[in-house]
Amino acid sequence: MLAILAIGVFLFWETLPLLARDETLAFAKLSPLAWGTLKAALAAMLFALPIALGAAMYSALFMSARLRSRIKPALEMMEAIPGVVVGFIAGLVLAPWVERNLASTLVLLVWLPLSAGLAGVLWHLLAARWRQQMPLSWAGLWLLPWLACMVLLALWLTPHMEELFLGGDLRRLLEQHWGLDYATRNALIVGIAMGFAVIPSIYALAEDALADVPTALMEGAQALGASRWQALWRVALPAAGPGIFSAVMIGAGRAVGETMIVLMASGNTALFSASPFEGMRSMAAAIAIELPEASPDGLTYHYLILAALVLFIFTFLVNTLAEMVRLRMRRRYHKAGHR
Amino acid sequence: MSRFITVAHRRLLDRLWPWLCAASVALSLLMLTALLTLLLVRGLGHFWPASLEEITLRSGDVVAGQAIRETPLPQKIGNERLYFTGNRDIDGASWRWVDVDNIIARTTPADLIRLERAPWGDFIGRLESLEADGQRMMGQAAWDYLAAALALPADQRPTGQLLLTTADGQALSQPLSTTSRALAPNAMSWGQKTRLWGSSVWQFLSEGPRAANTSGGVWPAIFGTVLMVILMSVIVTPFGVLAAIYLNEIAHQNRLTRLVRIGVRNLAGVPSIVYGVFGLGVFVYGIGGTLDTWFFSATLPSPTFGTGGLLWASLTLALLTLPVVIVATEEGLARIPDAQREGAMALGATRLEMLTRVVLPMTVPAMLTGVILAVARAAGEVAPLMLVGVAKLAPQMPVDGEFPYLHLERKFMHLGYHLFDTAFHGEDVQAAMPLVYATALLLVLIVLVLNLTAIFLRHYFRRQRGNEC
Numbered sequence: 001m002l003a004i005l006a007i008g009v010f011l012f013w014e015t016l017p018l019l020a021r022d023e024t025l026a027f028a029k030l031s032p033l034a035w036g037t038l039k040a041a042l043a044a045m046l047f048a049l050p051i052a053l054g055a056a057m058y059s060a061l062f063m064s065a066r067l068r069s070r071i072k073p074a075l076e077m078m079e080a081i082p083g084v085v086v087g088f089i090a091g092l093v094l095a096p097w098v099e100r101n102l103a104s105t106l107v108l109l110v111w112l113p114l115s116a117g118l119a120g121v122l123w124h125l126l127a128a129r130w131r132q133q134m135p136l137s138w139a140g141l142w143l144l145p146w147l148a149c150m151v152l153l154a155l156w157l158t159p160h161m162e163e164l165f166l167g168g169d170l171r172r173l174l175e176q177h178w179g180l181d182y183a184t185r186n187a188l189i190v191g192i193a194m195g196f197a198v199i200p201s202i203y204a205l206a207e208d209a210l211a212d213v214p215t216a217l218m219e220g221a222q223a224l225g226a227s228r229w230q231a232l233w234r235v236a237l238p239a240a241g242p243g244i245f246s247a248v249m250i251g252a253g254r255a256v257g258e259t260m261i262v263l264m265a266s267g268n269t270a271l272f273s274a275s276p277f278e279g280m281r282s283m284a285a286a287i288a289i290e291l292p293e294a295s296p297d298g299l300t301y302h303y304l305i306l307a308a309l310v311l312f313i314f315t316f317l318v319n320t321l322a323e324m325v326r327l328r329m330r331r332r333y334h335k336a337g338h339r
Numbered sequence: 340m341s342r343f344i345t346v347a348h349r350r351l352l353d354r355l356w357p358w359l360c361a362a363s364v365a366l367s368l369l370m371l372t373a374l375l376t377l378l379l380v381r382g383l384g385h386f387w388p389a390s391l392e393e394i395t396l397r398s399g400d401v402v403a404g405q406a407i408r409e410t411p412l413p414q415k416i417g418n419e420r421l422y423f424t425g426n427r428d429i430d431g432a433s434w435r436w437v438d439v440d441n442i443i444a445r446t447t448p449a450d451l452i453r454l455e456r457a458p459w460g461d462f463i464g465r466l467e468s469l470e471a472d473g474q475r476m477m478g479q480a481a482w483d484y485l486a487a488a489l490a491l492p493a494d495q496r497p498t499g500q501l502l503l504t505t506a507d508g509q510a511l512s513q514p515l516s517t518t519s520r521a522l523a524p525n526a527m528s529w530g531q532k533t534r535l536w537g538s539s540v541w542q543f544l545s546e547g548p549r550a551a552n553t554s555g556g557v558w559p560a561i562f563g564t565v566l567m568v569i570l571m572s573v574i575v576t577p578f579g580v581l582a583a584i585y586l587n588e589i590a591h592q593n594r595l596t597r598l599v600r601i602g603v604r605n606l607a608g609v610p611s612i613v614y615g616v617f618g619l620g621v622f623v624y625g626i627g628g629t630l631d632t633w634f635f636s637a638t639l640p641s642p643t644f645g646t647g648g649l650l651w652a653s654l655t656l657a658l659l660t661l662p663v664v665i666v667a668t669e670e671g672l673a674r675i676p677d678a679q680r681e682g683a684m685a686l687g688a689t690r691l692e693m694l695t696r697v698v699l700p701m702t703v704p705a706m707l708t709g710v711i712l713a714v715a716r717a718a719g720e721v722a723p724l725m726l727v728g729v730a731k732l733a734p735q736m737p738v739d740g741e742f743p744y745l746h747l748e749r750k751f752m753h754l755g756y757h758l759f760d761t762a763f764h765g766e767d768v769q770a771a772m773p774l775v776y777a778t779a780l781l782l783v784l785i786v787l788v789l790n791l792t793a794i795f796l797r798h799y800f801r802r803q804r805g806n807e808c
Contacts, residue, residue: 054363062357063364071364073794078371080790082719084755085779088762089374092772100410116362117355143358143365144372151369196374199367229356250608257610259722260755264763284612288722291619308616312609319608323601 043191209243579664615723671705
């Protein structure tokens with residue numbers, strides 16, 4: 001039992017004496033890595049947050065119970081896919097593809113939400129008989145083919161549009177007009193790949209938090225004349241707020257510590273740049289690359305250990321915060337909801 | 340903000356936002372299926388014997404090879420196609436991009452063959468004749484002899500010399516002993532192809548890697564992964580289960596246990612690479628180094644336990660997966676109704692008896708779930724292993740006939756690292772790609788099957804409990 005506590009203490013103790021050495025140098029070496037880590041995590045969160053939270057809201061509030069009991073394991077499966085595999089797909093399949101079809105990718109990022117809205121509009125225009133066949137509670141499933149078609153449509157149309165409006169290659173345009181370099185493995189790719197890896201964990205926690213909100217609250221709000229949107233925005237979200245916050249924190253912690261995806265999908269160049277089309281090198285990736293070759297007493301070894309310590313402290317703080325918030329919220333609802 | 344939103348806007352939002360949310364579920368599912376389909380198609384498709392083409396170019400060149408993919412030419416109208424042409428010893432390269440417009444004729448002659456050879460990789464061309472046992476066979480007789488010879492185990496094959504020609508007419512003499520497989524995919528029927536596909540998959544699973552990991556199989560990696568995972572579960576199960584029992588049954592539920600519980604959850608969130616650093620610093624350099632100075636000082640400049648190895652890797656991963664086991668077991672313990680415990684105590688059982696006879700048997704499925712989840716996590720984890728003992732190509736298996744049979748200090752191969760290494764550090768990544776896909780598919784399958792088992796077990800367990808209560 002004590003072993004568990006010992007691990008935390010031991011890791012701390014192990015890295016503590018190393019802090020004494022050459023702090024300025026370590027700082028200079030670590031700061032690009034820290035920047036890379038933050039950039040990667042930020043990119044991942046930008047991609048993952050809307051999707052994960054949207055999915056959580058949908059499945060907690062709208063989805064039919066039967067579909068929900070199927071979808072949750074499916075998303076758990078998504079979490080189980082090893083980082084190496086995601087990184088490999090991102091680095092060797094997605095990255096070259098995006099490089100060739102940059103315009104299509106960017107269009108897709110905008111087009112997909114639009115097409116979902118379009119689906120909603122079309123649905124409301126449909127005859128009631130058809131609407132019965134395709135209820136909103138199953139929309140998560142029957143939107144699949146619709147989205148797939150939309151993706152194909154966008155892929156087919158974009159090259160023509162690119163030709164028409166931009167006069168050829170977007171990548172060349174970027175370079176000439178804004179002086180943006182395009183690296184094959186960049187923050188965009190890392191964002192998508194790591195977002196993919198982070199979505200399920202954020203989703204699971206946020207969904208739990210939303211499902212924990214007593215149904216009486218939502219029903220009460222709607223009975224008082226609030227629309228569902230208002231009920232969600234004004235009642236359910238504030239009530240589940242701490243839980244959602246902890247989900248986001250845990251997701252961020254995972255994104256910061258993820259090694260293999262960044263290692264494989266980013267260019268591993270330690271750069272200071274805010275451009276989404278340039279690579280970066282994160283602390284975790286730097287440790288994985290350099291530590292096996294560092295000699296146990298050298299300077300590199302020490303600064304890498306320092307990086308590990310920083311990672312550890314960061315994730316530890318984030319997780320503790322998230323966990324405390326989550327526990328507090330749960331206790332509150334057990335009192336208030338009393339189901 | 341709502342003051343500025345008119346009623347019409349609000350109604351629009353009210354109708355639209357569920358669709359955005361529904362679309363995000365659909366999008367996640369879409370990405371998941373796309374990923375799995377990609378892996379399945381590329382991973383399994385590689386083993387299907389693809390037909391070989393012979394193309395004649397406008398310049399008069401004749402090229403034989405397997406068409407891989409087509410991409411649009413930059414700046415110009417038209418496509419170019421990538422061919423795998425093999426014959427690295429003759430042409431200097433085994434890939435060739437061909438402008439589709441330059442192709443005049445495209446045929447699939449039945450006599451094109453593909454040889455798998457030990458140095459230089461595949462040969463694609465024609466078999467002219469075969470010299471063996473002092474006689475010279477031509478055409479079909481030579482092919483039959485070759486097929487029969489290659490069907491024998493490697494040490495019983497006759498010696499001989501193959502006379503080959505490439506598609507553009509260059510001749511090559513190849514000893515029979517250097518070839519491992521010969522195919523004439525254009526002449527094969529569907530049945531033969533399916534059988535061959537089966538045997539290729541089996542070869543992939545059961546053989547060691549060849550040609551700097553660009554061909555051959557992944558058996559040592561599978562073996563290494565499984566062995567490490569077994570060792571890890573042996574270490575992690577008792578610790579995890581004991582810790583969970585202590586937390587849930589023995590300790591008083593107060594502030595301290597709550598803190599410990601938060602700590603355990605926290606450990607699950609610590610990045611795996613940090614565990615790797617910890618393993619390297621404490622196990623490998625700390626404990627391993629000390630062990631070396633005590634017991635293996637004879638060989639000291641070269642470390643025995645002071646370098647990454649099987650034992651340290653399994654210890655590190657055991658640490659990494661400890662929270663998984665603890666959380667799952669605790670969940671199982673918490674679900675046992677208190678009436679069971681009180682009933683046992685009322686019947687005169689001591690606390691220990693109550694724990695071992697009543698509570699523990701009921702938690703076995705939960706423990707199993709935890710261990711399976713731990714195994715699944717460990718099988719997919721690569722980052723910490725890179726630091727504590729995985730090898731690109733291990734010269735010896737960690738288990739052999741030599742005493743003490745299980746060599747804990749040896750480095751081992753791991754599926755995930757094998758995948759990373761071949762995909763990013765290989766010489767000919769293009770050639771290794773199909774194998775990388777296959778490895779990725781295998782890894783994903785293992786992990787998914789383990790996870791599914793855990794989910795079903797948990798589900799089953801819950802339902803059973805539900806009926807009892």
